[in-house]
Amino acid sequence: MASRGRCGGAPAREDKPRCEERAEQQALAPQGPVLPPPPPVDYGVFMQGLVQAMQTQAHTQAALQAQLEAQICLDGAYERCTAGKS
Template identity: 85%
Template sequence: MASRGRRGGAPAREDEQRREEQAEQQAPAPQGHVLPPPPPVDYGVFMQGLVQAMQTQAHTQAALQAQLEAQLLVGAYEGCVAGES
């Protein structure tokens, strides 16, 4: 009996699958420029900035609301004055 290849037949296929799995597991080396890790974050400073931004947004929103109400009042007043004449 002359057999070709490895004894048992199936193990050759299993070896090939193992090699493919190992190749997938080994991540390729990064190509090109690698960025350094980001600097550590000071969350206290981050939170202060966030609170300041929210306060600024609230102030801006209040100012825009007041401006809109003033424009509506002026428009209503002009409409009343124009209607009287």
């Protein structure tokens, strides 16, 4: 194994120039399709959407919390009403 080059296969002195050429070609070749630059971002619109999403989440969380508290209250009342029966 000591006689093999860094790229493997042939001895180091024969393979080294080809290995360097291949690495250079790979570095210069584009990786994947070349895409156009993204459109400019309107940060004002982005922030408005973000604020709206956060407000919606807060309202949803408050509604779910109220629903949970009401359910707990109803469950407690049901248990108190049915505790003496059976």
